[in-house]
Amino acid sequence: MTDVVPWLETEQTPFLLIDQQRFLRNVERLQQRISALGCQLRPHLKTLRSIDAAGYLLPDLSSPATVSTLAEAEAFADAGYSNLLYAVGISANKLSRVRALLERGVQLHILLDSITQAEAVVDYGRNHGVSFSVFIEIDCDDHRGGLPPHSALIGRIAQLLHDNGMIVTGVMSHSGGSYSATTTAEIAQAAAQECAAIRLAAEQIRELGIDCPILSVGSTPTAHFAEDLSNITEVRAGVYTTFDLVMYNLGVCTLSDIAMSVVTTIIGHNAEKNWVLVDAGWMALSRDRGTASQNQDFGYGLVCDRNGVPLDNVCVTKVNQEHGVIALPDSRTVQDFPIGTQLRVLPNHACATAAMHQHYVVETTQHQREIWPRILGW
């Protein structure tokens, strides 16, 4: 085990640390997997929202990418990226920002799943002479938004868009249900179900004589366990770059794949209760309790020593705004955790933890310090 690099010990806590070596390994792993299945990645950039990180995920500026806000779309467009899917259902009030990006030459695809939205897009497009590129959202597992793959509305929406000069670029589903799988076989099954749904939806549109060139599926779990991506154009995944404890519980990664941690300093003890207090509360860790419903509940995160080695059964058990409480297991005492010592906390949900930070401290493969700013807001 390498000792902690000196600059890390003087960094002001709490801060979010990215291990670049693990990050690059995770990126490479999924790229190779999806390539080997004859498909292409459209990475979801919402986890880190970082221009620096995107450089490792996207082979070139026209590589497909996914975003969750128009703020990301605008920032990635400023950085030169030109093929972006805004994967949240569009509302009419956002179309002027979409139009501005299109006019800059960015292929920004929008998403919808209702006649009402399609009408709003058509109205705005015709009034402003814009031909929007649209994905229709398909619900593959009764999870969130989208139309069931057999719904007659899919064809009606595609026809409405097509007849009015809009482009039906693709169909898209998100296998959110895969997050509640209890075995990797269930994840593979969710992947098969997602692909079947999206093939069926595209078929309906193509039967109308409308192109629908892109079939887009994805979620980090299904991307890692899909077995057959035939006829699927692209796979979306986001949290795979850093992974987290939810993904560990799902069997998608090991603990030593997790490339994100929050570095914190011990600021107090309650010896009677066997509690250690740290300077990372929910402001630094987030309030996410994603592992609460899984086979192993890590509280607000699994604690590692200052070198990043996980401490068995030591979790952040309670958080306030700037305080974390680690209620120690009986096998340990507060004397093992001297005041002033650094610890690292692995996140339940990397997207939620990253969202609490304005930048990330990166330990590069050469153990140097880099700062990756986060794109903020909407």
Place this chain on the structure above:
Amino acid sequence: MTDVVPWLETEQTPFLLIDQQRFLRNVERLQQRISALGCQLRPHLKTLRSIDAAGYLLPDLSSPATVSTLAEAEAFADAGYSNLLYAVGISANKLSRVRALLERGVQLHILLDSITQAEAVVDYGRNHGVSFSVFIEIDCDDHRGGLPPHSALIGRIAQLLHDNGMIVTGVMSHSGGSYSATTTAEIAQAAAQECAAIRLAAEQIRELGIDCPILSVGSTPTAHFAEDLSNITEVRAGVYTTFDLVMYNLGVCTLSDIAMSVVTTIIGHNAEKNWVLVDAGWMALSRDRGTASQNQDFGYGLVCDRNGVPLDNVCVTKVNQEHGVIALPDSRTVQDFPIGTQLRVLPNHACATAAMHQHYVVETTQHQREIWPRILGW
């Protein structure tokens, strides 16, 4: 009911809205209450972390205030505020930033509850010729950090600091336990207990011939139900400026006192499930589930119509990063919630929701638009 002001309808959603009229009423209410009890407020600025908001809370630049990070201390010092308590246990690695503020003429008080921290403060102070102003943290309800009020360590720490040229400015407790009260009588009881603890702790220090001029207590619930503040110097409270659903459940405020909401747009329906989808997920609302353990669970927030009128029993029931799901009660259908319509969501926990935003949109008392930036980071 006034109709929604036109500029609010064109603001890009999601965004955090502050109702300045309610905000000012809440501020005035607690100022008057604490004055009437012969005491003084030291507002906790961590909820909004806003220079603009602070102007309404602090009568002048030397008024006492509380912060939860050194980033706040530095930003409020830049704005001219000069009497700040950093109310999180100090660690040695932060002392150089504290020193820099002291050298700028800011009275920045630090907090500790162990001999180890006191020794670190003394060491640093002697090495750099700095006399730190210290509060000792007292645990009044077995909740988080601090020493029990009868602990002999209180005197030992005070003596150690005093003998080595540091200033024992005060004792401080936070009645975190009041958040789990089920009646306002229990809150009043928690307030009495907190005051008793802090008086006892100060007594121990004064018996050593050490001044200890400030007796600081507080939490928003106890601040509103304390009956006797005799011998107490100051009361700290933070979330009282906007309140939230946790405070409503505790009986500290009414729904129409809540001055913070997240404005969101309806982006989809799932008619079969009776679900409405909105563009505010946990990125805008936070993952806080503070009402889950209270008498009324509001999910991820109580939904109001576009004018801010609460809709009985309509809550955000599930959140993803940029999606909120409102599973409607049987009494309502998705037709009552047209796609494209704005809604407002009252927060469970105002501190957590505000933390997800980089600025707040303020509807002033004159219904004009103001932007209050938030101080970010640590």
